[in-house]
Amino acid sequence: MEIVLAFVVGGLYAAAIYLLLRRSLIKLLIGLVLLSHAANLLIFTAAGLTRAQPPIVGDKAAPLATVVADPLPQALILTAIVISFGVTAFALVLAYRAHKIVGVDDLDRLTSTDT
Amino acid sequence: MGDLALAVVVLSGFVVALVAPTVTRHRHNAAGWLIALLPLALTLYFVAQLPRLARGEVLTFAAPWVAELGLAFSLRADGLGVLFALLISGIGTLIVIYAGGYLHGNPFLGRFYAWLLVFMASMLGVALADNLIVLFVFWELTSLSSYILIGFEHESASARAAALQAMLVTGAGGLAMLAGLLLLGQVSGSLELSALLTQGDALRASPLYPAALLLVLLGAFSKSAQFPFHFWLPNAMQAPTPVSAYLHSATMVKAGVYLLARLNPALGGTDLWLYAVGGIGAATMLLGGYLALTQTDLKRLLAYSTVSALGTLTMLIGLGTSLALKAMVVFVLAHALYKGALFLIAGAVDHATGTxxxxxxGGLARAMPITASAAVLAALAMAGVPPLFGFIAKELIYEVGLELGVWWISAIVASALFTVFIASTIALGVFFGQTRHTPKHAHEAPSSLWLGPVVLAGLSLLIGSAPELVSAILIAPTVAAISGKPVAVKLALWHGVTPALLLSLATVLVGIGLFFARDALRRLLAPLRWSGAEQTYALALDGLNALARGQTRVLQNGYLRRYLMTIVLATVGLTGAVLLNQPIWNQLSNLPWETIWQDARFYELGLAVLIVLATIAAVVSPSRLGAVAALGVVGYSISLIFLAFGAPDLAMTQFTIESLSVLLFVLVFYHLPRFTRLSTSRARVRDAVIAALAGGLMTLFVLLAVGVQFQPSISDYFLENALPLAHGRNVVNVILVDFRGLDTLGEITVLGIAALGAYALLKLRREKIE
Incomplete structure (x- = not known):
């Protein structure tokens, strides 16, 4: 399954970078979201996939006795998801504001803050 | 340690510089007299050391500085160092008093004093440093303070340009000098001058000698305004007159001459030294004198004559005979006395008349009798007329020339003619003859303005009449330090009727004759003015600026996509090149390609296909809502993937965040315009290729990473200790809130800032914008 997901990650990165290279501000934002999906999935896949139990320790059972999923990449990705949401939300509001003030959606025409 | 007083003396200027602005603010009228107490005390200190030096003693001080690199803050005062220290502190005293009168009422006088004292302390450091790095640091500090003092009238564009020019020329030379000094340290094994100077033979025999010498010469020549770097000095006359008199005549511009004299025992005596130092010195001596002829501004006239004098000094060091070194030391002192006085007089004249x-x-002697007397004395010293000290210096230089042959003596006499012409222009032209109408009504200068010229010119007269006052106690230790062996010096005013005396007489007469033909001379020479060196500098500076502009236009072009392209292509190119050199194909072929379809479950494959299709839809969708919906499909599918592979926490978070994101997108996109097609098809194909390259590289990364066997992960530690240490069962949560709790705090801070930013953007009052 890692091999399949490797190509999915590549596809996500390609789509994200293609959108980041567009002149339209909106497409740039969509690209930003795809980029964070790509990065999260990259960490998840590269750390190794397992269909084992989630990393939740039982009551009295010795944790080492059962095989569980690796908690470390999960903690990393969880942080990344939240941070990327913060970035996306700020970027969205900034784009909204910029569009309200400057009145264009074309990055090439966003040459100054006053129009 | 050694002589602690020496370190105190060098560093005191920096300390007083800190309080100078405060003193000036509270006692503006008396500030000059108060602050002058420091250089006066320093002068007395150095005078008190003279008997010890005459006995052949040397003062030293050393303290550890950067012990790891073997660097010491070491100072050493021998005859040469103390001669310069005396010039720096003695003339400094007069300059500080003078500046109080000259810049009276200037709101920035305090700042001026601070930088003047910084300069004085740095220059003392140059003259008294033993360690080459210490010397270099002080050397650069003099360039820096010179930059600020030239640009003191910072509202004048030409002053700023002149300051920058002086800084660039001397700064570039300083860097070359640093390289040369390090080479010298490499060859001799020590950065201490005292050790270096004993290894002259080894240094001169080293294959690195020519390179080290030429680099050091670049530094010394640029600092001392030698050809072809001479042009910055006349431009530096934009500075207030006290600065011109102090930095650009008496002290700082002699730093290069000082360095050459200092290094003479270690580097001198070779053919390269003779031709490079002696030749450039002679060329500068003639060029400076010649260029002075057409100048009509008093300060620029004096500046070109200073260039010529600096050339003479450099030439004498290059010639290196014991007579030449003696002449050089005498001329350093004589020149500092008369040129310092003349600069101050030029300032006083400017102050009194406005031009x-x-x-x-013309005819200012009636209105300014004290200044005029000082001017006459200083000009006589400059022209080399007995019984002034300048006469003794010129006689010695003539003897050097006569010893060497007809070419040298001709060059020396020619430059002396120019010198007599300049001296007559100032003394005769300005103070005698017909009285002219000037912008201000001429009046005698206040005491602070005539004190300096009178003292300096008086010293010229005193030492000239009684040279035995300085010959044994000051000149002899200095010549000994430069030649590297003890010497006896006897100076006398009267040598009998010698060829040198006859030449002197002829020079003075012809020079004064030239002065009376000055108008014709200026007309004749006006078309022959040469400024090639300065034009080269301007061209080089323009070229550098054009290069910087061009490079900035390419690198900082303001297009986000160009930056991205650069980043992506550089990453793909660099990592791709490294990867291709590794045995990656083996690693890739070892992956379980045959069992892909058995290994994967059908719903997982379905999710993967869904993600890819939704991604394509998000890219190509013509409608905003369609793109947002596709984006949501991608996010929810990824959260299901998380769920399938043992990460329910991730799935939950992703699910929540995805819902919020979609909501936000819909809200914001409602206000944004519809998609429009902005790029050309060609640009789209180009971007698609770049994006595909980047995506391919990332796929390769994942495939390679899957095959890698990691070091034992710290995950086991977290799994074992989550319950006993942190009392939590969900290990992912325990990591976030306990083991790595500080990271989570950082994450919350980021979210908080993003929220504040978004709130501020939304609440910003609209009227303010419109």
Missing amino acids: RDVTQL
Whole structure:
């Protein structure tokens, strides 16, 4: 399954970078979201996939006795998801504001803050 | 340690510089007299050391500085160092008093004093440093303070340009000098001058000698305004006159001469030294004198004559005979006395009349009798007329020339003619003859303005009449330090009727004759003015600026996509090149390609296909809502993937965040315009290729990473200790809130800032924008 997901990650990165290279501000934002999906999935896949139990320790059972999923990449990705949401939300509001003030959606025409 | 007083003396200027602005603010009228107490005390200290030096003693001080690199803050005062220290502190005293009168009422006088004292302390450091790195640091500090003092009138564009020019020329030379000094340290094994100077033979025999010498010469020549770097000095006359008199005549510009004299025992005596130092010195001596002829501004006239004098000094060091070194030391002192006085007089004249143009000035002796007397004495010293000290210096230089042959003596006499012409222009032209109408009504300068010239000119007269006052106690230790062996010096005013005396007489007469033909001379020479060196500098500076502009236009072009392209292509190119050199194909072929379809479950494959399709839809969708919906499909599918592979926490978070994101997108996109097609098809194909390259590289990364066997992960530690240490069962949560709790705090801070930013953007009052 890692091999399949490797190509999915590549596809996500390609789509994200293609959108980041567009002149339209909106497409740039969509690209930003795809980029964070790509990065999260990259960490998840590269750390190794397992269909084992989630990393939740039982009551009295010795944790080492059962095989569980690796908690470390999960903690990393969880942080990344939240941070990327913060970035996306700020970027969205900034784009909204910029569009309200400057009145264009074309990055090439966003040459100054006053129009 | 050694002589602690020496370190105190060098560093005291920096300390007093800190309080100078405060003193000036509270006692503006008396500030000059108060602050002058420091250089006066330093002068007395150095005078008190003279008997010890005459006995052959040397003062030293050393303290550890950067012990790891073997660097010591070491100072050493021998005859040469103390001669310069005396010039720096003695003339400094007069300059500080003078500046109080000259810049009276200037709101920035305090700042001026601070930088003047910084300069004084740095220059003392140059003259008294033993360690080459210490010397270099002080050397650069003099360039820096010179930059600020030239640009003191910072509202004048030409002053700023002149300051920058002086800084660039001397700064570039300083860097070359640093390289040369390090080479010298490499060859001799020590950065201490005292050790270096004993290894002259080893240094001169080293294959690195020519390179080290030429680099050091670049530094010394640029600092001392030698050809072809001479042009910055006349431009530096934009500085207030006290600065011109102090930095650009008496002290700082002699730093290069000092360095050459200092290094003479270690580097001198070779053919390369003779031709490079002696030749450039002679060329500068003639060029400076010649260029002075057409100047009508008093200060620029004096500046070119300073260039010529600096050339003479450099030439004498290059010639290196014991007579030449003696002449050089005597001329350093004589020149500092008369040129310092003349600069101050030029400032006083400017102050009193409002002009410095020699064609507008005349007959000032009646209105300014004290200044005029000082001017006459200083000009006589400059022209080399007995019984002034300048006469002794010129006689010695003539003897050097006569010893060497007809070419040298001709060059020396020619430059002396120019010198007599300049001296007559100032003394005769400005103070005698017909009284001219000047912008201000001429009046005698206040005491602070005539004190300096009178003291300096008086010293010229005193030492000239009684040279035995300085010959044994000051000149002899200095010549000994430069030649590297003890010497006896006897100076006398009267040598009998010698060829040198006859030449002197002829020079003075012809020079004064030239002065009376000055108008014709200026007309004749006006078309022959040469400024090639300065034009080269301007071209080089323009070229550098054009290069910087061009490079900035390419690198900082303001297009986000160009930056991205650069980043992506550089990453793909660099990592791709490294990867291709590794045995990656083996690693890739070892992956379980045959069992892909058995290994994967059908719903997982379905999710993967869904993600890819939704991604394509998000890219190509013509409608905003369609793109947002596709984006949501991608996010929810990824959260299901998380769920399938043992990460329910991730799935939950992703699910929540995805819902919020979609909501936000819909809200914001409602206000944004519809998609429009902005790029050309060609640009789209180009971007698609770049994006595909980047995506391919990332796929390769994942495939390679899957095959890698990691070091034992710290995950086991977390799994074992989550319950006993942190009392939590969900290990992912325990990591976030306990083991790595500080990271989570950082994450919350980021979210908080993003929220504040978004709130501020939304609440910003609209009227303010419109």
